[in-house]
Amino acid sequence: MEVTLNHFLFVSGLLFAIGLAGVLVRRNVIVIFMCLELMLSAANLSLVAFSRFNLTESGGPDYNAQVFLFFIITVAAAEVAVGLAIIVALYRAKQTTDVTQINSMKN
Amino acid sequence: MPAYYLEIIVVVLGLTVLMVETFVSLRDKRSLGWLAILGLLVVLVLNFTVVETGGEGGNTPFWSFYVMDIPAQWFKGLALLATIFVILMSVDFSRVLSKGICPEVEDDGVDDCAENQVALSEFFALPIFICAGMMWMASAHHLVSIFVALETVTIGFYVIVAFMRRNVGSLEAGVKYLILGALSTGFLVYGFAWLFGVTGEMELGAIADALNAPDVHRTGALFAFALILIALCFKIGAVPFQIWIPDVYQGAPMPVTAFLSVGSKAAGFVILLRLLEPFMASEMLNANVTSVLVIIAAATILFGNLAALPQTNFKRLLAYSSVSHAGFLLMAVASAPAHPGVVSPVAAVSYYLAAYLMMTMLAFLIMNLIRVQRGDENLEAYKGLAKSSPFLAFAMLVAMASLAGVPLTAGFVGKFWVFVLALQEKHYYLVAFGVIGAAAGFYYYLKIVKSMYWDSPADAGSSAAVPVVVAWPTRIAIVLLVVGVFYFGVNPGALLSLFL
Amino acid sequence: MTDNYEAVLLQFLLAGGFAGVTLLISVLLGQRARRNKLKDSAYECGMLPVGEGQSRFSVKFYLVAMLFVLFDIEVVFFYPWAVVFRDLMEDAETKMFFWSMLSFAGILFVAYLYALKKGALDWKPRH
Numbered sequence: 159m160e161v162t163l164n165h166f167l168f169v170s171g172l173l174f175a176i177g178l179a180g181v182l183v184r185r186n187v188i189v190i191f192m193c194l195e196l197m198l199s200a201a202n203l204s205l206v207a208f209s210r211f212n213l214t215e216s217g218g219p220d221y222n223a224q225v226f227l228f229f230i231i232t233v234a235a236a237e238v239a240v241g242l243a244i245i246v247a248l249y250r251a252k253q254t255t256d257v258t259q260i261n262s263m264k265n
Numbered sequence: 266m267p268a269y270y271l272e273i274i275v276v277v278l279g280l281t282v283l284m285v286e287t288f289v290s291l292r293d294k295r296s297l298g299w300l301a302i303l304g305l306l307v308v309l310v311l312n313f314t315v316v317e318t319g320g321e322g323g324n325t326p327f328w329s330f331y332v333m334d335i336p337a338q339w340f341k342g343l344a345l346l347a348t349i350f351v352i353l354m355s356v357d358f359s360r361v362l363s364k365g366i367c368p369e370v371e372d373d374g375v376d377d378c379a380e381n382q383v384a385l386s387e388f389f390a391l392p393i394f395i396c397a398g399m400m401w402m403a404s405a406h407h408l409v410s411i412f413v414a415l416e417t418v419t420i421g422f423y424v425i426v427a428f429m430r431r432n433v434g435s436l437e438a439g440v441k442y443l444i445l446g447a448l449s450t451g452f453l454v455y456g457f458a459w460l461f462g463v464t465g466e467m468e469l470g471a472i473a474d475a476l477n478a479p480d481v482h483r484t485g486a487l488f489a490f491a492l493i494l495i496a497l498c499f500k501i502g503a504v505p506f507q508i509w510i511p512d513v514y515q516g517a518p519m520p521v522t523a524f525l526s527v528g529s530k531a532a533g534f535v536i537l538l539r540l541l542e543p544f545m546a547s548e549m550l551n552a553n554v555t556s557v558l559v560i561i562a563a564a565t566i567l568f569g570n571l572a573a574l575p576q577t578n579f580k581r582l583l584a585y586s587s588v589s590h591a592g593f594l595l596m597a598v599a600s601a602p603a604h605p606g607v608v609s610p611v612a613a614v615s616y617y618l619a620a621y622l623m624m625t626m627l628a629f630l631i632m633n634l635i636r637v638q639r640g641d642e643n644l645e646a647y648k649g650l651a652k653s654s655p656f657l658a659f660a661m662l663v664a665m666a667s668l669a670g671v672p673l674t675a676g677f678v679g680k681f682w683v684f685v686l687a688l689q690e691k692h693y694y695l696v697a698f699g700v701i702g703a704a705a706g707f708y709y710y711l712k713i714v715k716s717m718y719w720d721s722p723a724d725a726g727s728s729a730a731v732p733v734v735v736a737w738p739t740r741i742a743i744v745l746l747v748v749g750v751f752y753f754g755v756n757p758g759a760l761l762s763l764f765l
Numbered sequence: 766m767t768d769n770y771e772a773v774l775l776q777f778l779l780a781g782g783f784a785g786v787t788l789l790i791s792v793l794l795g796q797r798a799r800r801n802k803l804k805d806s807a808y809e810c811g812m813l814p815v816g817e818g819q820s821r822f823s824v825k826f827y828l829v830a831m832l833f834v835l836f837d838i839e840v841v842f843f844y845p846w847a848v849v850f851r852d853l854m855e856d857a858e859t860k861m862f863f864w865s866m867l868s869f870a871g872i873l874f875v876a877y878l879y880a881l882k883k884g885a886l887d888w889k890p891r892h
Contacts, residue, residue: 170458178451187444194444198450198451200451201454204455204458204462207462208461220465223467226409226457226467229413230454233413236420244427244436244439247436248440251430251436252433252436257440257444260440262434263437
């Protein structure tokens with residue numbers, strides 16, 4: 159069986175859907191955060207797949223996409239560092255990481 | 266001077282502020298705020314002197330990442346102005362901020378942490394980095410540089426929204442902004458991946474060409490468009506992705522709320538304009554894209570204005586008002602230039618955002634003073650303000666009139682052009698929704714004016730009767746903004762001549 | 766190509782199926798345990814548990830881990846840079862290439878100085 163672009167896109171779509179579903183149904187902020195990372199990974203996978211299958215005139219993969227991937231990974235790392243710091247601070251203040259408990263601002 | 270020097274200067278300024286605080290022990294760290302403001306003012310002046318395009322060197326690889334056209338220059342100016350006002354507010358706000366960072370004050374009443382102004386300079390440095398990100402965003406013309414600039418701004422905002430780390434409201438706002446911001450990043454990146462997959466390009470000009478080609482994969486292109494639109498609707502706060510706005514605006518420290526509502530929104534719109542351009546220019550996709558935008562714009566205007574009606578917290582009220590203004594701006598974006606008319610959507614959006622900056626910053630500067638000196642963010646605190654501080658009450662009156670769209674103010678001209686554009690494109694339903702929204706707007710903005718001028722404070726003789734102290738830099742800023750609102754309301758051509 | 770993997774697929778199905786069936790049987794046949802405080806404790810006889818289930822650890826570990834992630838990830842940009850370094854340095858037009866990476870490293874260095882001076886890497890208690 160030949161592995162084609164569609165296979166990669168299918169897996170990446172699946173990853174994205176799992177991540178999105180996790181963000182919507184999970185209640186623990188940390189798990190939600192992991193699901194968000196999953197969504198970014200899904201995008202990374204499609205980028206690499208597109209880069210591998212959309213060849214440029216020279217016949218090589220389009221490295222633009224792979225460089226983009228580096229940037230996404232870096233940004234994700236920065237986001238995690240900041241995000242976890244905020245979650246830790248929230249845990250110290252409220253002793254919970256449950257999103258349903260984060261609701262003190264309703265009018 | 267090449268345009269990208271501006272961003273470099275701003276980044277270096279931010280690093281300088283950070284390093285000065287780290288290695289020099291200052292008696293009053295607020296002086297770093299003045300340093301930042303001074304530096305940004307210099308950059309603002311330099312912004313008028315830069316070369317517009319790459320010139321002769323315009324075909325080096327760098328210039329596929331970066332463009333310098335009139336909208337870019339315009340939005341760089343807006344970003345700088347917004348940051349200057351925000352840092353000015355932060356200087357006023359520093360006392361409250363230090364309290365929000367420190368552990369509970371011990372019984373002896375000595376507040377060491379606030380005396381030492383812990384972490385205050387980071388609060389001055391971060392907006393500068395965010396400003397650099399916004400400026401870069403105004404010029405970004407490549408998916409990678411758009412993404413990196415946008416994330417610089419977003420991650421910076423995560424930090425400053427949750428900055429008061431002992432304050433539960435600020436932390437909650439931070440977590441909410443974090444999750445929804447990261448979610449929108451996920452959508453954006455996935456959309457970019459698909460856009461790249463469909464077109465095989467990353468530079469927006471090349472993407473536009475590829476989308477215009479007859480053999481482009483239509484479903485794929487629309488899927489990419491939908492993902493990107495969802496992401497950007499989060500950023501600008503358009504219905505149905507506006508859920509985070511009220512809570513985050515209410516919980517964040519006051520200067521950050523102002524920055525979010527002006528800076529973040531302007532940045533979101535400049536990206537939206539840039540990214541929509543290729544889709545709008547494509548014959549095949551134009552109709553779908555426009556109809557989606559029209560629906561979102563109508564829903565946003567209606568929701569923002571109606572939800573603002575019952576609010577009693579001023580910050581929350583302005584949050585909903587910012588949603589409604591996003592709706593009006595989207596109305597202009599949806600009216601693509603099928604045929605060139607009086608004014609282009611880019612010009613209308615640029616003008617509207619400038620007007621929005623002036624009137625919103627004016628309102629926030631005053632709210633900030635009231636928050637610091639009376640400790641109250643509710644509308645109650647504004648009762649009888651006209652008696653105790655007539656100057657502030659008048660400035661607030663101007664801001665509210667402009668936000669509502671009273672003629673002779675900048676806000677009116679902004680709305681006027683948006684409606685002209687929508688009529689020109691024959692979006693009659695959208696115009697109807699816009700009129701309903703604007704009418705509702707009159708009610709809740711003028712409610713505040715009424716309570717300032719005709720109501721008397723709940724308990725007379727308390728703090729409400731004491732005049733609010735206004736430091737001279739803040740006073741200058743308020744006067745300038747009031748003059749600006751009137752000047753550009755009476756004489757809109759002064760700004761628009763740039764675009765014509 | 767597909768043929769070779771049929772055995773693997775079969776193995777997965779068998780493994781999953783066995784696990785699923787076993788779990789199902791235990792749900793169907795087993796008695797639902799009633800939870801109470803005694804049952805949830807570590808042992809039903811012996812010493813009572815003392816203290817928290819999760820041990821607390823210092824936030825310093827977290828801080829160092831975070832800084833590691835941030836500085837570590839930046840290396841990702843040095844690799845592609847190093848790969849094309851020689852080609853690009855031969856061309857006079859792309860001489861900026863060297864300085865742009867140097868400025869990137871410079872910003873990281875400033876960040877490092879900041880972390881150092883703020884005591885983020887300081888393991889001794891400060892009071």
